[in-house]
Amino acid sequence: MFGTTKHTAYGSLEPYTPQEPMRKLIAENNLLLMALSRFEIALGFGTKTVAQVCADNGVDTSTFLAVANFLSDRPYERFEISLPSLVKYLKNAHTYFLDFILPEIRRKLIASINCSDPANVGFLILRFYDGYVEEVRRHMEYENSHVFNYVDHLIKGINPGGYHISDFEHVHRPIASKLNELKDIFICHYAGSGARVDSLNSALFDIIICEQDLLGHCMVEDRIFVPAVQTLEQEVTKRAEPTSNVESKTPTPTGDILTEREKEIVRCVTRGMSNKEIADKLFLSIHTVTTHRRNINNKLQIHSTAALAIFAILNKLIDLSEVHV
Structure with a gap:
């Protein structure tokens, strides 16, 4: 099943290779169609191999195979990761969730249940769903604007400081569990009737597929993206070491002694936010916020x-x- 195993034991399965026909991968795991879309790989590839299809579409073959094997519960660790290619894949996945499938599920729910009457359980179900979608939106927009921006700097050989991918790793949580709750509500407790049953079943099917897709997506971030970024962090830091102790002859403006992350925290503090509120807003742990605040105080000698x-x-x-x- 797509994204449902722990990816620690593969049995007798061998990894897909660059020489295998792309259509074989899709035939054995139909849900890899979504991976094709996120890598911006066009259909109509006939009998071409994975390597040929990736080359035709400007996609890093090794990165594609890492993701395809991972999502098919096959060994994936041997494949090198191109972070630009993987980040594009993850961003496109976010667009799919936020702009297509989650709004589509909402439209089907509205067509299937009575959402207009606040006294009706359908109204509460839709409110539950809308709250969940907003949670997913915050999660993914944070990754788009902060995490991926940080990785873009690393790819250019720049470590902006004040942030590490371990900060993301510590607070990154699966976001599919509420869809499972919603699915169980419908299956176990909601008695639909009449012509709306088919529409509700269609919405329920989309919820089930979306839950699997989100779970797989989060696991790709945890198992493939984070380790690749950690490796790049180490490389960038190592390259910077020979010049790290060279003093600059140009005076540094006072505000520039803070990292971008520390500046964000200063803004939050001066807006009256507590450490917990800051942690929630910036997707950090409270411990990380406390450490940043201590560093800010030491740098500025402001208490x-x-x-x-x-x-x-x-x-x-x-x-x-x-x-x-």
Whole structure:
């Protein structure tokens, strides 16, 4: 099953290779069609091999095979990862979830259950679903704007500092569990009737497939993306070591001694947010937020929120109207 095993034991299965026909992979795991779409691989490839199809579409073959084997419960560790190719895949997956399948499920739910009456259970079900979609949106938009941006810097050989992929790893959680709850509500407790049953069953089928897809997606991030970024972090850090102790002759503006992550935390603190609120907003652990705040205090030698607010205003990190201390 797609994305449902722990990917630790493969039995007698051998990994797919570059020389195998692409259509064989799809025939053995139909859900790899979604992987094709996310790698922007066009259909109509006939009997071409995986290597030929990837070359025709400008896709890194090794990265594609790592993902395809992983999602097919086959050995994947031997394949090298191209992070630009993998990040494109993950971003396209986010677009599919947020802009296509989750809105499509919502449309089917509205057509299948009575969502207009606040006193009806259908209204509560839709509200539950909308809350879940918003949670997924925050999760994926954070990855798009922060995590992938950080990786883009690493790919260019720049470590912006103040953030490590381990920060993401510690707070990254599966986001498919509520879909499983919704599925169980319908199967076990919701008694549909009449012409809407077929529509509801169609929505339920989409929920089941989306749950599997999201689970597989999160596992690709955990098992393939994070280790690849950790390797790149080490390489970038190692390359930077020979020049790390060279002093710059150009004075550094006061505001620039903070990393971008630390500046974000300064903004949050001066807006009156607690450590927990900051952790939730930035998808960090409370421990990580506390460590950042301690580093900020040490760098600036500022130990009060009021003084930190003045620093933030003077360095144009925040507008006076936003301050709440």
